[in-house]
Every structure is written in C-alpha cells, then in structure tokens.
Amino acid sequence: MKIKLEYIWLDGTNPEPKLRSKTKVLTASLGKDGMHFELPKIDKLPKWTFDGSSTGQSEGKFSDLVLNPVKMYPDPLRDLSYLVLCEVLHPDGTPHKTNKRCVALDSINGNDMWIGFEQEYFIKDRSGDILGWSSDARFMRPQGDYYCGVGANNVAGRSIMEEHLDACLACGLNITGTNAEVALGQWEYQLFSADALDAADDLWVSRYILERIAEKHNCFIEWGAKPVEGDWNGSGLHTNFSNKEMREEGGEELFNSIFDSLKTYHELSISSYGSGNEKRLTGKHETQSIHRFSWGVADRGASIRIPLSTKEDGYKGYLEDRRPASNANPYLIVGTLVNIVSKAIRVLEEKAPWE
Numbered sequence: 428m429k430i431k432l433e434y435i436w437l438d439g440t441n442p443e444p445k446l447r448s449k450t451k452v453l454t455a456s457l458g459k460d461g462m463h464f465e466l467p468k469i470d471k472l473p474k475w476t477f478d479g480s481s482t483g484q485s486e487g488k489f490s491d492l493v494l495n496p497v498k499m500y501p502d503p504l505r506d507l508s509y510l511v512l513c514e515v516l517h518p519d520g521t522p523h524k525t526n527k528r529c530v531a532l533d534s535i536n537g538n539d540m541w542i543g544f545e546q547e548y549f550i551k552d553r554s555g556d557i558l559g560w561s562s563d564a565r566f567m568r569p570q571g572d573y574y575c576g577v578g579a580n581n582v583a584g585r586s587i588m589e590e591h592l593d594a595c596l597a598c599g600l601n602i603t604g605t606n607a608e609v610a611l612g613q614w615e616y617q618l619f620s621a622d623a624l625d626a627a628d629d630l631w632v633s634r635y636i637l638e639r640i641a642e643k644h645n646c647f648i649e650w651g652a653k654p655v656e657g658d659w660n661g662s663g664l665h666t667n668f669s670n671k672e673m674r675e676e677g678g679e680e681l682f683n684s685i686f687d688s689l690k691t692y693h694e695l696s697i698s699s700y701g702s703g704n705e706k707r708l709t710g711k712h713e714t715q716s717i718h719r720f721s722w723g724v725a726d727r728g729a730s731i732r733i734p735l736s737t738k739e740d741g742y743k744g745y746l747e748d749r750r751p752a753s754n755a756n757p758y759l760i761v762g763t764l765v766n767i768v769s770k771a772i773r774v775l776e777e778k779a780p781w782e
Contacts (some may be wrong), residue, residue, distance in 0.1 A: 428454070428455050428457065428464045428507070429452055429453070429454060430452070430453055430454075430455045430464070430466075430508065430509065431450050431451075431452055431457075431502070431503075431506070431507060431508035431509070432448055432450065432451045432452075432453060432472065432509050432511050433448050433449075433450050433464045433508060433509070433511060434448060434450070434451060434475055434494050434496070434511050435447070435510060435511065435512050435513060435632070435635050436448070436477075436494055436512075436513045436514070436515055436630070437515070437525060437527075437756075438482035438483055438484060438550050439479075439482055439483030439484035440482075440483055441638075441765040442527060442702035443650070443701065443702055443754045443755075443756065445544065446631070446634065446635050446638060446755065447477075447482055448635065449475075449477065451473070451475060451511075453473075455467070455551075457656045463766065466499075466509070467495065468513075469498065470687060470760050471510060471595060472499070473497040474493050474494060474495055474496070474516075475493070475494045475513075476491045476492065476493055476518075477492055477494060477496070478490050478491070479515075479523075484523060488670070491515040491518060492515055492517065492518070492519075492523060493515070493518060494513040494515065494516075495513055495514050495515075495516050495582075496511045496512070497512055497513060497514050497528070497628070498511070498512040498628050498632070499511050499512070500512070500597065500599060500600070501597070501598045503594035503595070503597035503598045503601065503636065503718050504636070504639055504640075510598065510609065510635065510636075512628055512631065512632055514526050514529060519705055521617070522659050527579060527639070527756055527758040527759055527762075528624075528627070528758050530758065530759075530762060531623075531627060531758040531759070531761055531762035532624060533760060534761075534762040534765050535623045535624050535761060535765050537658040538623060538670065538765050539766070540623045540668055540669065540761070540764065540765055541619070541621045541622075541623075541668065541669050541670075541674075541745070542619070542626035542627075542666065542667070542668055542764075543617060543619040543620075543666070543667035543668075543745075543759055544617065544618045544619075544624075544630050544664060544757065544766055545617050545624075545663070545665040545666075545667070546615060546617075546618065546630065546634070546753065547608055547613065547614070547615045547618075547662035547663050547664070547753045548615075548637070548648050548649060548650055548662060548753055549610070549613050549614075549648070549649035549651075549662065550584040550587055550613075550614070550641060550646050550647075551646060551647055552645065552646050552648070553645055553646070553647070555578075555614040555659075557610075557611070557613075557649070557654070558583035558584045558611075558612040559582075559611040560583075560611060560612060560781045561713070566759030567611065570656065570658070570659060571609060572606065572610045573608070573609055573610055573611045573613070574609045574775050575606050575607055576607050576736065578603070581606045581607075581611070581683055582611070583611055583612045584612055584614065584646075585612040585643070586636075587640055587641055587646065588605060588607075589643055590640045591605075591616070591633075591636060591637045591640050592605050592606070592616065594619075594636050594640060595616075595633050596638055598632075598636070600618060600629050600631065600632065600633055600744055601616045601618060601619050601620060601726070602616055602618055602633070603618065603619050604612045604616065604617045605617070608660070609660045610659050610660060613662065614658075616633070618630055618633055623761040623764075623765060624761065625728075626757065626761065627758045627760070630757045631757065632659075634648075634650075646699035648661060649662075650754040651703055651706045651753070651754060652701055652702070652703040652704050652706060652707040652752035652754060653698060653703055653706035654695035656706070657722060658712075659712070660712040660713060660752035661706065661707030661712065661714070662707070662754075663714075663749060663750075663752060663753055663754070664701070664748055664751040664753050664754075664755050664757070664760070665748065666747070666748045666750050666751050666760055666761075667711075667745050667747045667748075668695060668745060668746060668748065668764050668768070669744060669746070670772075673743070673744065673745065673746070673768075673774055674743065674745070675743070676743070677740070677741055677742050677743025678742055678743070679741075679742045679771075680775065681684045681742070681771075681775060682733075682746075682771070683738075683772060684719070685746070685767075685768055685772075686722050686731065686769050687774075688750075688768065688771035689720065689722075689731060689765050689767055690720045691769075692763075692767050692770075693720040693730070695763065695767075696748075696750060696763050696767070698756050698757075698761075699752040699760060699763045700752055700759075700760065701751055701752030701753070701756070702752065702754060702756045703751040703754070704750070704751075704754060705717050706776060707752060708750065710728070710781075713728060713729060713749075714728065714749065715730045715749070715750075717750075721759050722746075724738050728750065729749065729772060730750055731746055731748055731749065732746070733748055734746070734747065735744060748760075748764065757770075
C-alpha cells in the first residue's frame with residue numbers, strides 16, 4: 428500500500444523562519460492480519476535531502492541539506508498520509524544553524540516543564556486585506572464587539588478557524604480551546620503539553636495545518652506582532668509555564684526568585700520572543716513596555732501575569748509570560764524559559780547572588 432509522508436521543516440528566512448514541505452511516497456507493508464498496514468517507526472523513516480539554496484539555508488555550489496524526521500502525526504488533510512516534522516542537518520549529520528530545535532533540546536532534556544501556548548493570528552485574503560476589514564482602517568468600528576463575538580458583523584474567518592480546530596484534534600494535537608480575538612479577522616487557539624519540546628513541536632505542526640487550510644480558502648495567515656498600527660491590539664503567543672517545583676511545592680519565595688530571574692534576563696528573553704515586538708509591547712493594549720519588566724496578579728498589562736488561582740493556592744501553579752510575539756519560534760521560547768527558571772531554582776537552593 429502506498430502512503431504519503433509530508434516532510435515539514437523550517438527554512439532560513441529572517442527574521443522568522445517559514446514553513447516548507449514536500450511529499451515522499453513510500454510503500455507500507457501489510458500487517459499480520461493482512462488488512463492493516465504497518466506504519467514505519469519515526470527512527471526508521473528515511474532521511475531526505477533538499478535544495479538549501481532555495482530556502483536560504485545554503486549556497487548553490489554545495490546546496491544539499493538533510494531532513495531528519497523527529498515526529499510523525501496523522502495527516503488530517505489527506506487520506507493515507509502523515510505529517511512528518513523534520514529538523515535540518517548538514518550532510519555530515521551535524522545540526523544546521525537554523526535548527527533551533529536541537530538547541531532547545533539541549534536545554535529542555537530531562538526537564539519537567541509544562542507549556543501552554545496561546546497562539547494569536549490574523550487571516551488575510553490574497554490581496555493582503557484582513558478578512559472583514561474596510562480598505563481604510565479609519566472606517567472600522569473600534570475594538571469591543573469582536574472579542575468572542577458572534578454574527579457576521581462581529582467575526583470573519585470562522586470557517587477557517589473551525590476547520591483548523593477539527594483538523595488539529597483529528598491528528599492528536601492537544602488544542603484546549605479557541606476564540607475570536609479583539610480585532611475583526613483575528614483569532615486565537617490554545618495548545619497544551621506536559622512536555623516542553625512536544626509543545627513546541629506541536630505548535631509548529633498546528634501552524635502548518637492552519638497555513639494549509641487557509642491556502643484552501645485562498646487566504647493566508649498573518650503571524651506579525653502588530654499587523655495594524657493605531658488603536659488595535661497586536662498578536663501575541665502568550666506562554667503559560669510551570670515546572671514541578673512551581674506546581675507541587677510553590678511558595679512566594681520560589682515565585683519571587685523566578686520573577687527576579689526573569690527580570691535579570693528580560694533583554695535575553697525579548698531577543699528570543701519574535702520580531703516586531705517593539706511595535707506590540709508599548710505599555711498599551713494589554714501589554715507592558717518592551718523596556719520594562721513587571722509582574723502582577725491577574726494583570727494583563729504586566730510582563731508576567733500571576734493567575735488568580737496561583738496566588739490563592741499559596742503561590743502554587745503556573746505563570747503566564749505575555750511578552751512573546753505571535754511569530755516567535757516556540758523552540759526559542761521554551762529553551763529560554765527552562766534555562767531562566769532553572770537558574771532561579773538553583774539560586775534559591777544555593778542562596779547565591781544573581782550573576
């Protein structure tokens with residue numbers, strides 16, 4: 428039986444990588460029952476080369492790069508097909524400089540951090556207009572009616588959102604919710620994993636599925652942090668996180684150490700949290716200024732929001748990092764958070780001063 432494997436990878440586009448994919452057709456063997464085929468295990472899938480000079484990842488004189496399969500998902504968009512997430516390697520097997528997954532894995536390996544992403548995005552038609560918008564933004568009704576809105580005058584693109592939700596659930600992604608956002612044609616979905624690397628992998632696959640569904644509707648996804656200037660919210664990738672100490676031990680001393688660590692490495696975090704974020708993090712529209720770091724209980728205008736449930740449970744639970752932009756690379760986010768929170772715990776345990 429022939430099966431289709433859609434190899435997916437991140438290219439060398441700056442400042443943020445784009446998704447690329449191509450299809451490999453393989454013959455799958457029938458199982459012992461003679462009815463169901465045996466799917467190859469991920470480590471048995473063949474590596475595959477591609478032309479890196481066409482993706483901004485190599486020069487034409489020596490352009491072959493290698494796709495190394497790392498995760499496989501049922502393809503909800505095609506029959507007898509699977510999505511294969513890949514990392515990019517040099518021919519000698521070493522990671523390519525665009526392979527941020529490998530960098531994140533070094534930080535995350537063995538860590539027990541849970542991650543919940545809140546992915547915001549706009550939908551645009553082929554002409555570049557946001558769905559539902561007037562050609563002149565000055566004639567748009569202001570924010571207020573669109574958030575979790577109902578009705579054709581309050582939402583645009585619901586069919587794409589619904590197809591995306593169903594497709595993600597069909598391939599096993601742990602989408603926990605979705606809603607219309609504060610601007611017309613802007614949406615959000617939430618994705619959770621109890622494994623930080625899985626969360627980042629799953630987010631990239633969910634983005635791929637969204638791009639493919641929008642393509643079918645002759646639309647595309649706008650991932651930019653601030654697509655519309657003026658009195659409009661930007662788009663973020665709010666990241667909820669907790670590790671075992673935060674969930675099971677907690678305490679205000681622990682959380683204060685984490686806040687101190689996040690503050691110390693604020694600029695480092697911002698450098699990993701997506702491009703164009705200076706246009707979004709202005710101190711307005713439910714953000715803190717990119718030049719300041721703050722935290723607060725139930726405060727959506729802070730860099731870090733302390734959920735009310737976390738405080739009421741004696742500072743035990745999770746935190747929300749509201750700084751990442753919607754176009755941020757989740758591998759960089761989770762790697763950064765794991766490192767910074769780990770430093771906070773070591774400082775607390777050793778009672779050592781901050782570097």
